[in-house]
Structure formats: structure tokens, C-alpha cells
Amino acid sequence: MNVLKIFLLFCYFGCLCFSGGNALVPLYIDDLVESRHWMTLHEFGNLMAIAQMTPGPIGVNAATFFGFRQGGVPGALAATTGLLLPSYFLVILALRSLDRWEKSRIVQGIMSGIRPATAGMILASMLIFMQMSVFSEALPWGALLGKPVSPGFYLRPVAAGIFLVSTWLLYKGKVSIIAVILSSAVLGALLCR
Amino acid sequence: MNEMDTLREDPPGLSGLSRGRILWLLFFNFLKIATFVLGGGYAIVLAAENIFIRKLHWLRDGELMDMLAIIQTIPGLMAGNAAIYVGYRAAGRLGALVALTGVALPSFTIITLISLGFSHLPMENVYVQGAFIGVRSALGGLTLAALLRIWKKTVRGYLGALIISVCFIGVTFFAVNPAWLLFGAMGTGIAWFLIGCHRLDMRNLTEDHKI
Structure with a gap:
């Protein structure tokens, strides 16, 4: 090759x-x-x-x-x-x-369709991150229909704490994402199992 | 509109920086982002927003939506596209190239070293696993923070609410290929405008253009 x-x-x-x-x-x-x-x-x-x-x-x-x-x-x-x-x-x-x-109708139409699509995709990707950290596996949506929740499903309290604190920090403050990631890695290594 | 155009010509954070300094910051920050934001995808774009819009003010405050729209509709990796977008806005074609190099360098170095057998990965190690869980929680927080900021600007109006729900449900529950949903959303947006329904959503759109 x-x-x-x-x-x-x-x-x-x-x-x-x-x-x-x-x-x-x-x-x-x-x-x-x-x-x-x-x-x-x-x-x-x-x-x-x-x-x-x-x-x-x-x-x-x-x-x-x-x-x-x-x-x-x-x-x-x-x-x-x-x-x-x-x-x-x-x-x-x-x-x-x-x-x-920028001002043409086609471009405005494309943008007004893509913006909300983006928000939907970001929401989906947030869920994917959470199902690999805050929750031990995929959310048991089946439970809404009366199916039993898988025994392997649980919530990691420390991860949930990291999730909430970093949301707050990144939404409010001017904290750097790199600092947030590095401290979460250390916390996770010490406390998440 | 005039005000917006001047802002685009000269974003506040860029004035006073030498070209060499801008190129270095582009390279170094994208190197950091690519190294620490595990996995890539949307998280990379949002991390770039955190650094280049909120910290350095190199792009307009509301440019995240334009950035996301372009990055995910143009074929290519989101990380690469984000680097090209920010790099081009900050320093033209050379800037885009420099930022792209920053994104590719960590992968290239690390994977080459692994392939050469220089390092083995302690993936099963309980501390490494814990660190991954910690980082993913933080990346979840990064996405939620970004969502909270863009939510009002996107979900307002009938079209916005409809498209958000269809995309989220399609990706999460039916594993639809995101590309189809994006094309669908673009088509719907164009039709919405050509038919004239957007007048119903006018408030939403003027706000969009202000952000």
C-alpha cells in the first residue's frame, strides 16, 4: 500500500x-x-x-x-x-x-433549521457522556413502560457532583475548561469507582 | 447590521496581539483541547467556545451557533472543523492550518508511539478508569452549560421546538444517522422560509441575529 x-x-x-x-x-x-x-x-x-x-x-x-x-x-x-x-x-x-x-433567504432558512437541530444533538451527546459517568449504563427508559430496571444500573454520587459543579462553573464563571477537566480527572481517579 | 460587521472585522480580543502570538495561541490551545477533551465531537467545539469566545474573546459573543452550524454540516471531524473555523476567523488560512496542526499533533504522536510499542496502556487500572469517569462527568457539564446558554435562542418558535424534539428523539431512541436529521432540518428550514411561515417566528429570528 x-x-x-x-x-x-x-x-x-x-x-x-x-x-x-x-x-x-x-x-x-x-x-x-x-x-x-x-x-x-x-x-x-x-x-x-x-x-x-x-x-x-x-x-x-x-x-x-x-x-x-x-x-x-x-x-x-x-x-x-x-x-x-x-x-x-x-x-x-x-x-x-x-x-x-448571510442575508439570503436560503441561508437564513438553512441556519434556522440547523440551529435547533444542533441543540437536539448536543442534548443527545450530553446524555451519552452521562451514561458513561454519572450513570453506570444507559438510562432505563424501559422502566417507563413497566419493564424492570437492569441490576447493573446505578448512580455514581461523586460523578454527579462533578457534573453539577462543572456545569455551574462553566455556565457562570470564566473558568477554563482545561482546568475543569484536569481537576475532574484527579477527583475521579481518587473517588470514582 | 453595521455594528455586527465591524465586530466581525475586529473582535475585541484580537486587537493588540501580534500575528505570531495569535498563531501560537491558536496552536497551543487546540493542542490542549485535543489532548484533554477525550473523545472529541461536540465537546471539542464547546471547549473551543470556552477558550476562544468566553476567555479570549476572539469571536463574537453569540457566534457559537454559527460555528456549530458550519462545523456539523461540512463533512469532516468536528475537532478539525472547529480548528479550521476558529483559526480562519482569527488569522486567515494560515491560522486555520496552524490550529489544525494543533488538533492532529497529540493523536499523531501518541498513536504512533503506541503502534511502535513504546507504551502500553493501563486501561484496566482502577484509577485510570476513575479519571475517565471524572473527565466524562465534566464534559457532560460542559455540554449542559452550553445548552443552557443557547436554549432560549434555539427553542423559541414552532419550528425550533419541533426540530429539537425530532433530532433528540431520533438520535437517542432510534439511532438515526445525525447526517439525515441535519439535512432534514436544513430542508425544513428552507421550506419554512420560502413558504413564508417564518413570519410566525419572526421574533425568534431577529433575536437570533442579534446574538
């Missing part, structure tokens, strides 16, 4: 991942696992777990991993660059057109 090929393949992924890196997972599975056989599904699962738990956005982590496996350090560089390059041009293009056509 040569470096140029890796680069072009990841450019293609970069053009196709709408609404963020999560859209990449099915693309990767289809292409890299099922048609190219770069790795087995099991290896892919392990790799995504590492990508999730190491610093850095998951999408970039995964791209670096794939690139490295196929072409060493140059391959990793080609994959990462390839993944990010298309959006470099597209975002700048979008910004310039937004500034230019």
Missing part, C-alpha cells in the same frame, strides 16, 4: 464523514474491514477502544492507527492529513459564502 494511495483513500473518507467522526465507523468497517481486509472486525473493535481512550479526537486517532499499520510513520501522516484536508477547503469556502450571503 503506497503512501499516496493511503492519502487519497482518507481524503475520500474526509469528504464522506457528515456530522462528525462517528459517521466514520460504518465507513471504516465497510471499506477497510469488509472490502480491503486490512484487519478483522475484532481487531477493529480493539482499535476503536484504544482510539476512544487515548487523548485526541477519535477520528484522527483511528486514521493514524490505520495509516501506521499500512505504511508506518509516513502512512500515518498521509492518513491524518488526508482525513483533515478536504474539510480545510470546505469549511473556509463555507465561511466565505456565509459572510457573503
Whole structure:
């Protein structure tokens, strides 16, 4: 697998991942696992777990991993660059057109549709974070319909405290997000089980 | 409108900073964000808002909504798109490139080291797990804080309430691909405007433009 090929393949992924890196997972599975056989599904699962738990956005982590496996350090560089390059041009293009056509009805229509959609997605992503921290697993919505609550479900009081305090700090004050994250990591390491 | 245009030309936090300093701050802050905001996604965008809008005042106060709209509709990773957006607004094309490098560098370094076998990850360690739980709780707080700030500006009006509920329910309970929901929301927004229903929501929209 040569470096140029890796680069072009990841450019293609970069053009196709709408609404963020999560859209990449099915693309990767289809292409890299099922048609190219770069790795087995099991290896892919392990790799995504590492990508999730190491610093850095998951999408970039995964791209670096794939690139490295196929072409060493140059391959990793080609994959990462390839993944990010298309959006470099597209975002700048979008910004310039937004500034230019800000008052057109189409742009206003698009924006007035996307703004609330964003709020809905952010709400959903907040729930995902909470189900991996404040709650031990997914919220038992089934209980509303009378299904029994899974025995593995519980609330972590310390995590709930961190959640509430950081919400308050970040909403009110001018605290830096990095300071909040670092202190939560320390608190969590000492107190969350 | 005039006032807004001047603000966009010259956001308060940028005046007085040399170009080199702006580029360095872009690089270093995105490096920090990419390193510490585990997982990426919306949390990265909101962390960038925390630093570049609320702390440094490099963008207009209400620009978060525009930023989110562009970042999630343009294909690409949210982290990368956020870096390009902020970088371009602050220092043009070079700024975007520098910020993007900051986002990619931690992943690139760490994953390369892991792949080379230089480090093994103590993932099962109980303290590491606890730290992850702590960080995720804080990121949940970050998202809620941002939601509280944008809620009034987005949920007002019939269209807003409808789209928020459909998107939240679709993603959470039916695992609908967010891209489809976003395209749907864009289409609905355009139709809403072309048919003229937006007059019903006029109050909402003028407020939106003020933010």
C-alpha cells in the first residue's frame, strides 16, 4: 500500500464523514474491514477502544492507527492529513459564502433549521457522556413502560457532583475548561469507582 | 447590521496581539483541547467556545451557533472543523492550518508511539478508569452549560421546538444517522422560509441575529 494511495483513500473518507467522526465507523468497517481486509472486525473493535481512550479526537486517532499499520510513520501522516484536508477547503469556502450571503433567504432558512437541530444533538451527546459517568449504563427508559430496571444500573454520587459543579462553573464563571477537566480527572481517579 | 460587521472585522480580543502570538495561541490551545477533551465531537467545539469566545474573546459573543452550524454540516471531524473555523476567523488560512496542526499533533504522536510499542496502556487500572469517569462527568457539564446558554435562542418558535424534539428523539431512541436529521432540518428550514411561515417566528429570528 503506497503512501499516496493511503492519502487519497482518507481524503475520500474526509469528504464522506457528515456530522462528525462517528459517521466514520460504518465507513471504516465497510471499506477497510469488509472490502480491503486490512484487519478483522475484532481487531477493529480493539482499535476503536484504544482510539476512544487515548487523548485526541477519535477520528484522527483511528486514521493514524490505520495509516501506521499500512505504511508506518509516513502512512500515518498521509492518513491524518488526508482525513483533515478536504474539510480545510470546505469549511473556509463555507465561511466565505456565509459572510457573503448571510442575508439570503436560503441561508437564513438553512441556519434556522440547523440551529435547533444542533441543540437536539448536543442534548443527545450530553446524555451519552452521562451514561458513561454519572450513570453506570444507559438510562432505563424501559422502566417507563413497566419493564424492570437492569441490576447493573446505578448512580455514581461523586460523578454527579462533578457534573453539577462543572456545569455551574462553566455556565457562570470564566473558568477554563482545561482546568475543569484536569481537576475532574484527579477527583475521579481518587473517588470514582 | 453595521455594528455586527465591524465586530466581525475586529473582535475585541484580537486587537493588540501580534500575528505570531495569535498563531501560537491558536496552536497551543487546540493542542490542549485535543489532548484533554477525550473523545472529541461536540465537546471539542464547546471547549473551543470556552477558550476562544468566553476567555479570549476572539469571536463574537453569540457566534457559537454559527460555528456549530458550519462545523456539523461540512463533512469532516468536528475537532478539525472547529480548528479550521476558529483559526480562519482569527488569522486567515494560515491560522486555520496552524490550529489544525494543533488538533492532529497529540493523536499523531501518541498513536504512533503506541503502534511502535513504546507504551502500553493501563486501561484496566482502577484509577485510570476513575479519571475517565471524572473527565466524562465534566464534559457532560460542559455540554449542559452550553445548552443552557443557547436554549432560549434555539427553542423559541414552532419550528425550533419541533426540530429539537425530532433530532433528540431520533438520535437517542432510534439511532438515526445525525447526517439525515441535519439535512432534514436544513430542508425544513428552507421550506419554512420560502413558504413564508417564518413570519410566525419572526421574533425568534431577529433575536437570533442579534446574538
